[in-house]
Amino acid sequence: MAHLRAVPDPDDEPVDDPVDDPVDDVEEAVDPAAAVAPEEDPGAVELQPSAESATDENAPRRYPSTIGGAFYLSILVVAATAIVIAVRTDWRLGIQLLGGTLVIAALLRLVLANRDAGMLAVRNRFIDVFLLSGAGIALLVLATSIPYMPPP
Numbered sequence: 001m002a003h004l005r006a007v008p009d010p011d012d013e014p015v016d017d018p019v020d021d022p023v024d025d026v027e028e029a030v031d032p033a034a035a036v037a038p039e040e041d042p043g044a045v046e047l048q049p050s051a052e053s054a055t056d057e058n059a060p061r062r063y064p065s066t067i068g069g070a071f072y073l074s075i076l077v078v079a080a081t082a083i084v085i086a087v088r089t090d091w092r093l094g095i096q097l098l099g100g101t102l103v104i105a106a107l108l109r110l111v112l113a114n115r116d117a118g119m120l121a122v123r124n125r126f127i128d129v130f131l132l133s134g135a136g137i138a139l140l141v142l143a144t145s146i147p148y149m150p151p152p
Helices: 066-088 091-111 125-145
Strands: none
Touching (some): 066 091, 091 125
């Protein structure tokens, strides 16, 4: 298990930091007149979007997908309803509904693209589908396989 340390490990290789090294040679010093102005720097990031980039229809989408958000919220509502049913009335029906909801969430995660999956996309697709479907199937199997026992 990795631990975070405030002090670097002496066994690690030292990192050469050019900021801490004194400049020994005058030729290595940066001439302020030769420095590139920020507006001329090709690698500079534009902080303010221009009007033409906002209307460019070929630009990638920068907002969350509404279809993934709608599916996520509907799954949350059904799961919360299933938990309320399991606690208040029939536990078997509530757990079956919760397991079915997790299986549906796994199918949605499998079908939807990463940018459309919204909050269903937590890890990579394989792990999300594996965990959601595994938990859903386990709940369905356990809820149906436990024999009915009437109260004493």
